[in-house]
Amino acid sequence: MNDPALTASSHRRIRQSNEVAALRALHQFGRLSRAELARKLRLNRSSSGHIIASLTADGLVREAIEDSPEQPGYARVGRPGIMLELVPDAIFFLGVEIGVEHISTVEIDLGTNIVSTNVEPFDGPSISVEAAVDRAVSLALQSIPASKLERCEGFGVSTPAQMDKHGLVRLAPLLGWRNVHLADLVRDALPLRVPVLAENDANAFAIGATYGRSEAHSGVTLFLVMESGVGGGIIIDGNLFRGANGLAGEIGHLIVSDTPGPRRNLEQLIGLETIMGEYRKTSTLDHPTFGNFLVDVQDRLPSAVSIAEQWARALAIGLVQACRIIDADRIVLGGSVAALYPLMTARVAAHIHATQESSFPVPSITVNDEGTVGSAFGAACMLHQRYLSLDSQRFADDTAELEEPGEDEG
Amino acid sequence: MNDPALTASSHRRIRQSNEVAALRALHQFGRLSRAELARKLRLNRSSSGHIIASLTADGLVREAIEDSPEQPGYARVGRPGIMLELVPDAIFFLGVEIGVEHISTVEIDLGTNIVSTNVEPFDGPSISVEAAVDRAVSLALQSIPASKLERCEGFGVSTPAQMDKHGLVRLAPLLGWRNVHLADLVRDALPLRVPVLAENDANAFAIGATYGRSEAHSGVTLFLVMESGVGGGIIIDGNLFRGANGLAGEIGHLIVSDTPGPRRNLEQLIGLETIMGEYRKTSTLDHPTFGNFLVDVQDRLPSAVSIAEQWARALAIGLVQACRIIDADRIVLGGSVAALYPLMTARVAAHIHATQESSFPVPSITVNDEGTVGSAFGAACMLHQRYLSLDSQRFADDTAELEEPGEDEG
DNA sequence: ATTAATATGTTGTATAAACCTACAAACGTT
DNA sequence: AACGTTTGTAGGTTTATACAACATATTAAT
Numbered sequence: 001m002n003d004p005a006l007t008a009s010s011h012r013r014i015r016q017s018n019e020v021a022a023l024r025a026l027h028q029f030g031r032l033s034r035a036e037l038a039r040k041l042r043l044n045r046s047s048s049g050h051i052i053a054s055l056t057a058d059g060l061v062r063e064a065i066e067d068s069p070e071q072p073g074y075a076r077v078g079r080p081g082i083m084l085e086l087v088p089d090a091i092f093f094l095g096v097e098i099g100v101e102h103i104s105t106v107e108i109d110l111g112t113n114i115v116s117t118n119v120e121p122f123d124g125p126s127i128s129v130e131a132a133v134d135r136a137v138s139l140a141l142q143s144i145p146a147s148k149l150e151r152c153e154g155f156g157v158s159t160p161a162q163m164d165k166h167g168l169v170r171l172a173p174l175l176g177w178r179n180v181h182l183a184d185l186v187r188d189a190l191p192l193r194v195p196v197l198a199e200n201d202a203n204a205f206a207i208g209a210t211y212g213r214s215e216a217h218s219g220v221t222l223f224l225v226m227e228s229g230v231g232g233g234i235i236i237d238g239n240l241f242r243g244a245n246g247l248a249g250e251i252g253h254l255i256v257s258d259t260p261g262p263r264r265n266l267e268q269l270i271g272l273e274t275i276m277g278e279y280r281k282t283s284t285l286d287h288p289t290f291g292n293f294l295v296d297v298q299d300r301l302p303s304a305v306s307i308a309e310q311w312a313r314a315l316a317i318g319l320v321q322a323c324r325i326i327d328a329d330r331i332v333l334g335g336s337v338a339a340l341y342p343l344m345t346a347r348v349a350a351h352i353h354a355t356q357e358s359s360f361p362v363p364s365i366t367v368n369d370e371g372t373v374g375s376a377f378g379a380a381c382m383l384h385q386r387y388l389s390l391d392s393q394r395f396a397d398d399t400a401e402l403e404e405p406g407e408d409e410g
Numbered sequence: 411m412n413d414p415a416l417t418a419s420s421h422r423r424i425r426q427s428n429e430v431a432a433l434r435a436l437h438q439f440g441r442l443s444r445a446e447l448a449r450k451l452r453l454n455r456s457s458s459g460h461i462i463a464s465l466t467a468d469g470l471v472r473e474a475i476e477d478s479p480e481q482p483g484y485a486r487v488g489r490p491g492i493m494l495e496l497v498p499d500a501i502f503f504l505g506v507e508i509g510v511e512h513i514s515t516v517e518i519d520l521g522t523n524i525v526s527t528n529v530e531p532f533d534g535p536s537i538s539v540e541a542a543v544d545r546a547v548s549l550a551l552q553s554i555p556a557s558k559l560e561r562c563e564g565f566g567v568s569t570p571a572q573m574d575k576h577g578l579v580r581l582a583p584l585l586g587w588r589n590v591h592l593a594d595l596v597r598d599a600l601p602l603r604v605p606v607l608a609e610n611d612a613n614a615f616a617i618g619a620t621y622g623r624s625e626a627h628s629g630v631t632l633f634l635v636m637e638s639g640v641g642g643g644i645i646i647d648g649n650l651f652r653g654a655n656g657l658a659g660e661i662g663h664l665i666v667s668d669t670p671g672p673r674r675n676l677e678q679l680i681g682l683e684t685i686m687g688e689y690r691k692t693s694t695l696d697h698p699t700f701g702n703f704l705v706d707v708q709d710r711l712p713s714a715v716s717i718a719e720q721w722a723r724a725l726a727i728g729l730v731q732a733c734r735i736i737d738a739d740r741i742v743l744g745g746s747v748a749a750l751y752p753l754m755t756a757r758v759a760a761h762i763h764a765t766q767e768s769s770f771p772v773p774s775i776t777v778n779d780e781g782t783v784g785s786a787f788g789a790a791c792m793l794h795q796r797y798l799s800l801d802s803q804r805f806a807d808d809t810a811e812l813e814e815p816g817e818d819e820g
Numbered sequence: 821a822t823t824a825a826t827a828t829g830t831t832g833t834a835t836a837a838a839c840c841t842a843c844a845a846a847c848g849t850t
Numbered sequence: 851a852a853c854g855t856t857t858g859t860a861g862g863t864t865t866a867t868a869c870a871a872c873a874t875a876t877t878a879a880t
Contacts, residue, residue, distance in 0.1 A: 011838050011864075011866070014424060014838095014866060015866060018866085018867090034828075035827075035828055035829080043868095044868050044869075046829085046830070046869085047866075050866075076827080076876085076877085077825075077826055077827070077878075078825080078826040078876065078877075079826075079829080079877095080875070080876065081828055082829080162769070171769055220653055220658075243738070243739075244737050245737055245771050246737070247737040248735065250734055250737070253766070253770070254731060317665070320665075321735075322735050324660055324661065324663050325644075325658065325659065325661060325664070325731075325732050326651075326653055327652070327653025327654050327655055327656070327659075329655070356663070359583070422836080424838075425836080428837090428838090443857075445857055453838080454838065454839055454840075455858075456838085456839075456840085456858085457837075460838085486847085486848090486855095487847075487854080487856070488855035488856025489846040489847055489855075489856050489858080492857080
């Protein structure tokens, strides 16, 4: 009906917007004085003081105790400012990943530090959505004392599924779901009333890997998660780019084969499945693992190197193709297969140069070192991000919560 | 230094933001009463009145004379509102396209109506940047009376080049340019001090084809310009997505060949050059034109149909590849080759379905019917868009214009 | 050690712009 | 003609920022 960018700013909204900006600045820069904040926000010093007073009253911000390591950069003159910081345990957010083989949960605080994690084996395909949601919710809440629950300010879910931005799952082939409103199910299963967001696991991973990172704050980052499947996500200026149907960055389904024969997509060429399939043919071990493969590659065992070389080539082609379309300046590799990249950096670079025209820029490629809870962490970060935005529930109280179902474009 | 999204809203900014929102709403919806505007902007009716008064005083908005065609939809009750509209000739914007073979210029008014156009033959490769800029500027200004000049509020340039968002051309292979600051050159060549923006021609075309269109106001549109070369642009929620280096959407360099032999990119498969090359081999005419080819395809001449079929297949593969990455919900085809699409709609759709997995959504495909000045028009639209934003020069007067060179990420 | 210089945090006042309420005006309906 | 409904406008209120002034804390200089 009306564009989000079109809504006007009322009086309350100014303060809200500025409080949010202050919180974001504190999150991004860690510690700031009121005066520094005022400069960053192009705000008067006194206004900055008022905003901080309000945030302090809410328990979100406090004056840091004197242990600042005294930046050695430049000797500052004049009265030193009182450093301010977010109060980490003022509130917290939960993220869960409902995977195919496990459920992971993460609790993060206002400083996006991981407070605790849980992982539990899980047989996704054999379990109904409702049961999966129940398991996920109880696992996430099990280590949270009841007294702390009310400080929860958001619950994020990530799962390998195509879903729209409202959390309506169109299709989750690996879990056998179809047309279920995951976000609503989680909302109903929760014993608290907090914002709930659901997102594709690769997208969530991408958010988690970039959220708060100052490098990712501007520019285009392509995130690749390589496990059995190959998923991906795109972060533009620090925000997830979902595309029209949440499928943006689903790079695993790119067609890469330029070999004769059946058409093969990137997932079939660089996924764990394929690597291990090839490796098993040549390995002398009974039950070769991916770790064995990495060692063999490192030892330059020809059979393993050959597999890795194929992988490097397919990866390079896939990345070049993707960059022709989104022109990323940063590529981040994640998932267990990413461990192969450091051994093949030069070969991947060579294939990239061989594949694309020389006038095109080459993006930087890095490996993400998050643990196994990356996707759940990203889901939690989504709610942190939401909290530090004008959509925050912090401001939902006064607005009359006008019900407008189906307002968005279908 | 500080993120754009991080700057706070001061007092002036609120009004500015609301004036901008009002102008945008009027541009988007054409005519609105004060009360309608207030509802759209979620603003109080009286505030809406104040904002309109201010805009009217500036000569940008006026009360429409009584000729509204009286929407027959629903009989409205109560006092009818006074319709407001933008004053089209309050200000104007100029756009020029410095092409390889011609220079085109467009003048648009505040309502983004085309007021006048000029086209002039031009031999790009043989002419220096400075001379090209001079020619472009004088052609754009030649039909503008001096008295009107001061109402110019922006000048846009489009040209086939890789350039950053500041208008610094990295490389323009077709024109032989390298590392020239096109926007600065144009700024210096202009006898007026107005905002100047430069953009890649395909990107500009994409803006022009979607700007103001309500369909494009949300969602992801992939725009394809098919001439001798094949360029492209991506519009996300009504805004151009440039990527890290302005190369986003440069789909012509996608690798599509899955045939054995040399690797071929999309441009080499669906560009005018290729089609005509193949067509010349089979045509009985002395100097076959693309028009002849279209007729032959329409007449189902086997040789022509075969060429078109190859084209349809390559196009389908390219589009599917692109959608795997950006998940577009709308594809717009432009350039002279786009005329082939209506004859091949079914074949393209068939190839799309054959190429991608059935679970993926199929974007809608349409043909853009802009004239030859599309790219220059888009360049002008960029400045219209800028004028209707908080970056508008309208607001630059009071702010102290603090010079901060090199502030952006390098 | 005292003074000057500089930057910070706080306070009180001014101002801008939105909100709210009320009311006259303009139109359709009864 | 009376009534209900919606619009546009005017006066008063609210709120959050800007501005100016001042006390405070620290470094540099005399």
